[in-house]
Amino acid sequence: MSLTQSTPHDLSRRTLLGGGLAASAALLTACSGGSSSGTKAGPSSFANDADRWMQAKGTKLTFITENTPPSTGIKKIVERGDFKKLTGIDVEILQFDLPVMLQKAELDLQSGTKAYDLIYGQDKPVLSALADYYLDLKDFLSDTSLPQAKEGYGDDTWLPNYAKVADYAYTDRTICLPYDAADSVFCYRRDLFEKYGKQFADQFGYAMKYGPDSTYKNVLDFAGFFKKLHESDSTVPYGMGLHLGQFAWTTQLDIQRVLYSHGQWRDFEIDDIKGSKKPGPTNWGNEQSIKGLELYKALYDTSTPDALSLGTVEVADAYNAGKIAMLSQFHEFASSFEADSSAGGKTKTAYDVCPKGDAAYLVGNGKLVNGTNCGIGGIGINSSITDEKKRAAYIFCVWSTSADVQQENLGISGGTPTRASVPEAAAIKSAQGKAYGSGSTGRIGPSKFPNALTFPAITQGMASPNAILGPKIPKFNQYVTIVATEVQKLCAGQSSPEVCAKSIQTQTDQLNGV
Amino acid sequence: MSIAETAHVGATAPAPTTNKVRPRKFLLPLLLPAVILLALLSIYPLGWLIYSSFHSVSLAPGAPQEWVGGDNWAQMIKDPLYWHSWGILAKYSVVSMALEVGLGTLLAVLLNRSRHEKVLVTLMLMPMMMAPVVAGLLWQYLYNGTFGWYFWFLESVGLLHGGTILGDPSLALWAIVVVDVWEWTPLVALIVLSGLKLVPKDQMEASWMDGAGPVRSFFQVALPSIKASLIIAVLLRFMDNIRIIDHFIALTGGGPANSTKVLPLFLYEQSFSFFDLGYGSTIALTLLLVTILLGKFVVASFEEREPKRLKDEGEVL
Numbered sequence: 028m029s030l031t032q033s034t035p036h037d038l039s040r041r042t043l044l045g046g047g048l049a050a051s052a053a054l055l056t057a058c059s060g061g062s063s064s065g066t067k068a069g070p071s072s073f074a075n076d077a078d079r080w081m082q083a084k085g086t087k088l089t090f091i092t093e094n095t096p097p098s099t100g101i102k103k104i105v106e107r108g109d110f111k112k113l114t115g116i117d118v119e120i121l122q123f124d125l126p127v128m129l130q131k132a133e134l135d136l137q138s139g140t141k142a143y144d145l146i147y148g149q150d151k152p153v154l155s156a157l158a159d160y161y162l163d164l165k166d167f168l169s170d171t172s173l174p175q176a177k178e179g180y181g182d183d184t185w186l187p188n189y190a191k192v193a194d195y196a197y198t199d200r201t202i203c204l205p206y207d208a209a210d211s212v213f214c215y216r217r218d219l220f221e222k223y224g225k226q227f228a229d230q231f232g233y234a235m236k237y238g239p240d241s242t243y244k245n246v247l248d249f250a251g252f253f254k255k256l257h258e259s260d261s262t263v264p265y266g267m268g269l270h271l272g273q274f275a276w277t278t279q280l281d282i283q284r285v286l287y288s289h290g291q292w293r294d295f296e297i298d299d300i301k302g303s304k305k306p307g308p309t310n311w312g313n314e315q316s317i318k319g320l321e322l323y324k325a326l327y328d329t330s331t332p333d334a335l336s337l338g339t340v341e342v343a344d345a346y347n348a349g350k351i352a353m354l355s356q357f358h359e360f361a362s363s364f365e366a367d368s369s370a371g372g373k374t375k376t377a378y379d380v381c382p383k384g385d386a387a388y389l390v391g392n393g394k395l396v397n398g399t400n401c402g403i404g405g406i407g408i409n410s411s412i413t414d415e416k417k418r419a420a421y422i423f424c425v426w427s428t429s430a431d432v433q434q435e436n437l438g439i440s441g442g443t444p445t446r447a448s449v450p451e452a453a454a455i456k457s458a459q460g461k462a463y464g465s466g467s468t469g470r471i472g473p474s475k476f477p478n479a480l481t482f483p484a485i486t487q488g489m490a491s492p493n494a495i496l497g498p499k500i501p502k503f504n505q506y507v508t509i510v511a512t513e514v515q516k517l518c519a520g521q522s523s524p525e526v527c528a529k530s531i532q533t534q535t536d537q538l539n540g541v
Numbered sequence: 542m543s544i545a546e547t548a549h550v551g552a553t554a555p556a557p558t559t560n561k562v563r564p565r566k567f568l569l570p571l572l573l574p575a576v577i578l579l580a581l582l583s584i585y586p587l588g589w590l591i592y593s594s595f596h597s598v599s600l601a602p603g604a605p606q607e608w609v610g611g612d613n614w615a616q617m618i619k620d621p622l623y624w625h626s627w628g629i630l631a632k633y634s635v636v637s638m639a640l641e642v643g644l645g646t647l648l649a650v651l652l653n654r655s656r657h658e659k660v661l662v663t664l665m666l667m668p669m670m671m672a673p674v675v676a677g678l679l680w681q682y683l684y685n686g687t688f689g690w691y692f693w694f695l696e697s698v699g700l701l702h703g704g705t706i707l708g709d710p711s712l713a714l715w716a717i718v719v720v721d722v723w724e725w726t727p728l729v730a731l732i733v734l735s736g737l738k739l740v741p742k743d744q745m746e747a748s749w750m751d752g753a754g755p756v757r758s759f760f761q762v763a764l765p766s767i768k769a770s771l772i773i774a775v776l777l778r779f780m781d782n783i784r785i786i787d788h789f790i791a792l793t794g795g796g797p798a799n800s801t802k803v804l805p806l807f808l809y810e811q812s813f814s815f816f817d818l819g820y821g822s823t824i825a826l827t828l829l830l831v832t833i834l835l836g837k838f839v840v841a842s843f844e845e846r847e848p849k850r851l852k853d854e855g856e857v858l
Contacts, residue, residue, distance in 0.1 A: 130813055335798070336707040345687050502815070515798035521798060
């Protein structure tokens with residue numbers, strides 16, 4: 028019966044009572060729903076799931092994010108109209124380089140301007156500084172009046188350790204959902220390994236093969252071998268690519284991988300997942316850090332002459348141009364390495380887990396692991412926006428981190444899914460290429476979804492004991508600048524491993540008020 | 542006397558009168574609006590900068606700023622990177638300005654004699670029209686060790702033996718000097734060229750007739766005449782150069798190993814990357830102070846050489 032046909036006389040007592048009960052329930056829910064996270068209960072019943080998605084129709088949101096390939100893919104899907112069709116919500120996605128994104132977000136959040144409703148939460152650079160400004164999503168996660176992910180939100184619904192890294196900073200508040208990821212994997216020119224394998228074996232006495240048990244000493248041998256070949260034949264690439272350019276964070280990650288592989292060395296003795304606002308003294312300056320720097324410098328000596336000017340993007344360009352034979356790189360770059368125009372394209376690149384530590388560089392009896400680190404980006408909500416916008420923003424968080432959207436994103440922009448079910452989907456599993464190398468984690472193309480070639484590696488790399496997830500500390504950005512600068516000085520020949528390690532120690536302890 | 546009175550034959554010219562000093566009573570009311578605007582735009586931010594240098598600054602609205610006294614100043618004085626940044630800036634500024642003034646003057650002299658002056662000036666000004674950060678990005682690509690044209694050229698002619706430009710701490714700063722000189726020499730040339738137009742031709746011709754060559758004529762006749770233009774060019778470039786940041790952000794970010802971390806970049810990093818606004822304000826104040834002092838020195842150098850008679854003449858509005 029339509030509303031135009033009914034009259035007050037037609038309303039039965041049952042209808043009146045039912046409406047009164049519903050109104051009372053709504054009123055009670057509204058009164059009790061005011062938690063500090065700001066969730067306000069919306070309508071408690073929906074005709075169907077579509078209505079649940081549409082409850083914030085007409086809302087306009089602004090999402091500030093880093094200009095990563097997954098964000099670009101999400102933006103394309105949003106611009107296509109998929110999200111608006113589902114929810115009636117308009118989302119403007121602003122993409123910037125990470126330092127610029129951080130500055131804008133920090134200015135907005137600290138000044139209370141509320142220009143941004145959704146904020147990308149890169150686990151360390153952004154959350155370390157801005158965690159307190161993000162909304163606690165816990166109430167929303169259990170709010171049945173909001174649309175929720177089919178898979179749920181348990182740790183096992185995300186790739187290993189992703190939720191731990193993205194969701195928390197300093198407290199138990201769940202401030203983000205894992206949105207995208209950049210995990211380190213080892214990429215190498217398998218065609219060159221095959222071409223020069225015999226020559227290498229004759230010289231070094233073991234096969235030129237890479238796998239999960241390959242150590243940094245092996246990598247140093249491979250890289251040194253290529254560097255020496257380059258001296259007599261400039262068409263042969265240099266050895267190892269490193270991240271030493273302008274982006275201080277990736278330099279810190281580059282050296283952290285090497286150090287963690289040896290005895291699971293950590294920057295600070297703090298909780299790896301939550302971090303700490305008072306990190307205490309750093310482990311820089313101890314014997315292991317000095318030994319690790321010796322190894323890193325040795326790797327640098329096999330690299331291109333302009334290695335000090337090559338950041339993450341530039342070293343990928345160098346690899347694509349055929350200037351270097353191998354590097355640890357973030358798995359989102361697989362798409363560019365597989366391009367036909369890349370020197371490593373057309374299946375010439377193999378992907379595997381990062382190298383293992385080597386006993387020759389270990390101090391003490393710690394574990395030798397395949398040190399793998401990451402930048403897991405979460406998506407979070409500005410805690411000072413209106414309650415209505417918070418609900419709308421949450422709907423976007425759920426949608427953008429759903430397995431379906433992430434799977435589609437893989438095909439659009441070379442996305443980096445965070446949901447554990449995505450790599451297991453039939454289409455994605457079949458895109459994980461052919462097994463290669465001396466273990467079970469290596470893969471080569473071709474692949475319809477090139478980033479999928481790295482999934483076996485990251486599944487192992489990001490799991491314990493290989494993953495190093497921290498450190499989250501309030502002055503994280505200053506800390507990585509110190510590390511990057513001192514490591515650059517070491518590589519430029521301006522200091523020694525010991526002086527470098529001690530200098531980082533002094534400056535870091537001073538920074539943290541130790 | 543009117544024109545009618547003086548027009549007829551036999552009329553004598555009236556006695557010359559001295560210039561009267563006009564009343565100054567309208568000076569203040571007429572200048573006040575501009576002064577107030579200037580005060581709002583300059584003095585208030587300056588006051589805030591000084592205030593911030595003694596506080597730990599929070600951006601949160603209504604949040605109290607924490608008084609820290611001289612902590613920011615003490616931190617700055619003890620910070621080796623602060624002094625290092627000054628050293629890099631001094632090297633950069635002196636070399637780039639010397640090159641710009643020298644090359645700019647030479648360019649102006651050549652253009653002044655050229656038949657195609659207008660076309661050449663238009664072409665010459667093109668680098669200047671580019672935003673500095675765009676120029677920086679352009680040169681970053683040119684210097685790039687993987688695909689940069691200039692890198693390839695320098696390597697091909699054997700000047701870079703398996704070397705690098707931006708990746709070498711001993712070369713990176715000079716590579717950025719090249720960019721600055723490329724972009725701003727045209728400005729110096731333009732200013733000097735305008736000065737050269739005012740050089741008395743008869744003096745130049747007299748010097749040639751006396752047997753002086755072009756170089757001697759330039760130094761003895763033209764250069765004293767264009768000194769004012771040169772001072773303006775130096776002052777303008779100095780004011781810009783001491784605050785330079787764009788090229789450094791685009792090309793090196795201050796690396797490798799802090800070899801290109803000039804003071805303005807260090808200031809930017811402290812203020813907007815690390816959001817230590819109190820410390821950043823302290824650094825900014827010292828930069829401002831040095832800029833004012835050096836600027837005054839440049840202007841004073843010019844004023845000292847003015848003939849005394851100019852100072853003795855009354856001011857005329």
